[in-house]
Each structure stands twice: as C-alpha cells, then as structure tokens.
Amino acid sequence: MTPISRGEKFVRAYRLVGSAAVLGGLVAASMTASTPGPGPGVPTSYLDPTVVGAAQPAQPARPGPVGARLAPTGAAAERGTAQDATASGGTTRTPSVTGAVKPVPENPVGRHFRPITGLNEVRSDFNGDGRPDLAVAELRKVVNGGQSGAVHVLFGDPRGGFTNAGSQYFDHTTPGMPTDEGSPDPHGEINDFGRALGSGDFDHDGFADLAIGSVHDRFRILYGGPSGLTTAEARMIRLADVAPEADVPGEGVTGENLFGSAFTVGDFNGDGTDDLVTGAPRAGRPWVGGVALFRGTPGGLSPAAAQYVPGNAAGLPVRPETDGFGAVLAAADFDNDGRDDLAVGFQRDHFGSVSFAGSVVILPGAGDGLSIARAQLFYQDSPGMPDVAEYGDGFGHALAAGDLTGDGYADLVVNAQREGFSSSTPNRGGSVTVLRGSSTGLTVNGVQYWTQQSPGVPGSDDPSAYFGTELAFGDFDNDGRGDVAVASPQETVGGVAGAGAITVFRGSAQGLTTTGLRRLDWKTPGVPASAGSPYFYLGDVLRTVRQPDGAAGLVVGCWNTTVNGLQRAGAVMVVRSTPATPEAPGGVTANGLRTWSAADLPVGPEAFAGFGMHLG
Numbered sequence: 269m270t271p272i273s274r275g276e277k278f279v280r281a282y283r284l285v286g287s288a289a290v291l292g293g294l295v296a297a298s299m300t301a302s303t304p305g306p307g308p309g310v311p312t313s314y315l316d317p318t319v320v321g322a323a324q325p326a327q328p329a330r331p332g333p334v335g336a337r338l339a340p341t342g343a344a345a346e347r348g349t350a351q352d353a354t355a356s357g358g359t360t361r362t363p364s365v366t367g368a369v370k371p372v373p374e375n376p377v378g379r380h381f382r383p384i385t386g387l388n389e390v391r392s393d394f395n396g397d398g399r400p401d402l403a404v405a406e407l408r409k410v411v412n413g414g415q416s417g418a419v420h421v422l423f424g425d426p427r428g429g430f431t432n433a434g435s436q437y438f439d440h441t442t443p444g445m446p447t448d449e450g451s452p453d454p455h456g457e458i459n460d461f462g463r464a465l466g467s468g469d470f471d472h473d474g475f476a477d478l479a480i481g482s483v484h485d486r487f488r489i490l491y492g493g494p495s496g497l498t499t500a501e502a503r504m505i506r507l508a509d510v511a512p513e514a515d516v517p518g519e520g521v522t523g524e525n526l527f528g529s530a531f532t533v534g535d536f537n538g539d540g541t542d543d544l545v546t547g548a549p550r551a552g553r554p555w556v557g558g559v560a561l562f563r564g565t566p567g568g569l570s571p572a573a574a575q576y577v578p579g580n581a582a583g584l585p586v587r588p589e590t591d592g593f594g595a596v597l598a599a600a601d602f603d604n605d606g607r608d609d610l611a612v613g614f615q616r617d618h619f620g621s622v623s624f625a626g627s628v629v630i631l632p633g634a635g636d637g638l639s640i641a642r643a644q645l646f647y648q649d650s651p652g653m654p655d656v657a658e659y660g661d662g663f664g665h666a667l668a669a670g671d672l673t674g675d676g677y678a679d680l681v682v683n684a685q686r687e688g689f690s691s692s693t694p695n696r697g698g699s700v701t702v703l704r705g706s707s708t709g710l711t712v713n714g715v716q717y718w719t720q721q722s723p724g725v726p727g728s729d730d731p732s733a734y735f736g737t738e739l740a741f742g743d744f745d746n747d748g749r750g751d752v753a754v755a756s757p758q759e760t761v762g763g764v765a766g767a768g769a770i771t772v773f774r775g776s777a778q779g780l781t782t783t784g785l786r787r788l789d790w791k792t793p794g795v796p797a798s799a800g801s802p803y804f805y806l807g808d809v810l811r812t813v814r815q816p817d818g819a820a821g822l823v824v825g826c827w828n829t830t831v832n833g834l835q836r837a838g839a840v841m842v843v844r845s846t847p848a849t850p851e852a853p854g855g856v857t858a859n860g861l862r863t864w865s866a867a868d869l870p871v872g873p874e875a876f877a878g879f880g881m882h883l884g
Contacts, residue, residue: 405463445488467884471567477492537637746854765802767800
C-alpha cells in the first residue's frame, strides 16, 4: 500500500515493546501470603483477594452478576506453568464489496477510551534506583465525599517484584497537587483522577515522571526524584492551554473533550528525551478529536513546547465528519530511522457506506515532532489487507507496537473489537491484524490476520469473546523477538460465561506464530480455579513489565475484584515469564503469580474503588 501523503504537522508517543500506558516491576517467584501491613514501612505483603464479575464499559454491555471470587493464590501460585499449544499461521480473507448503509448504533464500539501504548522499555523508575516501579489507579476511590479517584505507587524491590515499603499515594487533595478550585467544570473530579497513566523521563534528569490523566479536560504531571514522585513542581495542563480553538465552549470546559484520557510516550524528534502525547477524542465540533504532543525538555513538559493535531487537520487522511481521533495511541519506530512514529487508532472512522468500520493513522517522527506529510492510512478495505471493512468492526480499538521479527523494524498489531459483528458471515468475536515495519514505514507485505477460528489458536468459538480487545507487547521469552499477549476478556472458558482468557503469541521471522503459544485462563495451573467464576473478564486490563532477567512479564488489572468482602475493590495480578533456554522455550508462566491490592497499602481497600482499573 502506498503511504498517503498530505500537508504537515506533528504528534508524539511511546516506544517499542509493551502496551497501553506505562509500568514496571516484576514477580518474585517465592512470596508467601501475609497479613496486610499497617503502614508504608512494613515488608512486602501478599493478598488473597476475591474477584468480582462485571467489567467496566470498555466493552459493549456485559451481562452477569457481581460475585466472581478469586481463591487464595499463595500456595497455588507455585503449582505450574501456562498451557502450551503448537501450530502456525493466521488466516486470510478476500476483500469484498460491503453492503448498504445501516442505522448508526448508539454505541457501536466501546466509548471507554483506554490508553494503548507500545513501548520499548519500562520507563517507570520514579526513584532512580534502577528498578521499575508500578503506578496503579484506584479510579473510583471516594475522596472528600466524591468518587474522584487516587493513584498508588509500588516501588520495585531487589528481587524484581514490588514492595509496599515506602509506597506512595496521590489524589487531588494531596498537598501541592494542582486543583480545579474555581473551575466552571461541573464534573469536578468525579471518576477522574487516574483515568490514564503515562510515564517517562520528560525532564531528562534520570528519574521517571508520571502523567495522570482524566476524562474531564486536564492532566497533571508529577516529577520523579530520589524519594519517588513529588508534587513540588507538579502542574495541570488543559486543552485550552494548547489549542483554545479546539476547546469548544459548552463542550471543552465541561469536560466533554476527554483531553488527557489517553497517553503514549516516546522520543519522536530524536533528541534523546521522552515526549508525551495525549488524546482529546471529543475535542472540537462535531467531536472530531485530536492529539497533543508535549516535547520533553530540561524544564519538563510545557504547553509552550506543545503541538496539536485536530482530527480534521488539513491533509490528515481521514474523513473530517467522523469523531474520536486520539482515543487509542501507540508508538514505535516503524521505519527504523531513530525516531518513534505515532499510531492513532480511529475506531469510529467511516468509509463510504460503512459506518464505524475504523482505521489506523500513522504519523512518522520528524525533527520537529511528527509529520502529516508522510502520514499513512490503513483500514480493512485497503489494498492488500486480509479482511473487509464492515459496519461497527471498530478496527483500531486496541494497538500494540514492537519488533516481532527481529529485523529492526517495529510492527503494529491492530484489534477490530467487533469483527464481523453485523455481517452475514459468522461473528468472529474480534480479530487481530499484524502490519509489518519496513524502511518506508508500515506495510501490508506479510500482513497477518488472526481470530479464535485461526488454526492453532486455542479457545472457544465464542462470538462474544472480543478477541484482542486488550493487547500487550513484550519479549516474554527474551529471544530477541517481541511477543504479543492477546486478551479475550469475555470468552466462555470451560462452560463459564465471561471468564476470559489471555493468549500469548510468540514472535518469529514471519511475524506472530502459534508455535510455543501460551494461554492463561482459570484452568491454567497456578491461576486460582475460582477465577473461573462467571464474568471474571480475565485480561480486561493488561500491561507489560520488564524483569531483571530481561524477559517481559505481565501485569493484569482485576479492578472488579472483591477484597476482604468489599465488592469491586480491585486488585492487580503480576505474572512472570521465563527466558528461553536450550532446554525450554520460555514464556509467561502462572508459577509464582502474585496479587496486590489496596489491602496491602496503608489506605486499605474500599468497595467499588476499582484498584487496578488503569496501570502505569
């Protein structure tokens, strides 16, 4: 496919291996259960939580009661490894002409805007000790009488895991935190603080910094130091600070533009300092959306060093009447020129008579940011693509980026959340398409297409599985090629509706392969069997972490977990990986699976607070 070239502008984002947002930390293989500590100075502790069904509105309406319970994991965590499977290659379909215009659904693809990020290394070492740390959002925690949310920080420990010793806690009332006092925003801070998390060293001082996003037109920056994050130089940035013309009166100021609801981080001008991109999916009129790039500088992030690309920018290869540009972000160096490139998932894009089919726009990195002049557009009816654009597919709903083949060019993995949902062919329950990197950027040469019906892919032919709704990229076996964790959070597993599963594909010279594939679900030894309760939604939140041995591990957000009898208090599972050896292929394993919640922290758990809803 020939890249679409147009005018000129910019943007920024994250790097090579990883996914959605930021994070760090790993698993210690031999940790035992202990009573949650009374304060930040206590040793690392371990929680036996219970997990609840019902997931956040990232997916179309999900059935099921509250009450899926997760049994104790201390001893069970030592029991074994993930299941293995073998096979090869994805399937291909021949493009065909789509049908007539269909009615526009109220919510054809989920309107929960989740930050999806590709990264090359974990950038969350907030205290500069060489160990990645973990930021966890508790989005619905009650603060000052409202569910305004909070963010916790667990520091990395010498064993490669996390510790609650010295843990940090932030909300909008933390001393020094920029607030909205006097703002006309009627939403205030409700369900806001921690809606997105993004970390990187934005001031190039050797300490990672944290962007804390929202859905209500703002984000905050906390800078790192020897003691971790601090509010000493914290600042709040709004869309009006960057692009007043996009902050439509009555929409922006009331929080409708969603500025700060998605992040990605990377070095797009090649100056060696991390930059930040945030989305504003409902900015402008009629909600065309946009992305804002903040360049890293010795003084940190500032609107003065920002650029803004609206969804209807001149030369941008998308239809100007569509909305939601900036909801899904990822980045990596697709053309191997030393600068990161930005991928924007435009899941609500329209093509001809096909509404909400979705697309992905690539903005290559340049000396001054990102360029529209060399932009590329990919959608399912593009020449050479293995599928067709259908109503409501949502191509671009999730993205993950990294080098799958080991050739030095990053590749892009794209989810179509509701693949085939409204077609006359059987609903395929979601799909994943792999676009290959090259010296000219992404290409359809060698493109792959995967569903749960593809040969070698385990699991049920569940039309409601939403295969690929969440993606995480990392080298889980440390063989030099990236691998991809693909979540099917609504998959029926062992007859249990909505239990969910995570399928980990290995990278190869040809792209993704099912040879050596690993799968995690409630039947996997080491995963608590009671995680197989209805509507558990395993994999609904995934992030990639870097272990001390170089392999990537997984962090799984279980924000709807019941902890100490408190429904949906939330927890986080940390799943380690083992490097490949001549004797064993390596990869993710449930052996040593570890769980954390607010019960391990000084503040304690809270019903419906959603610990683990976002990670960074």
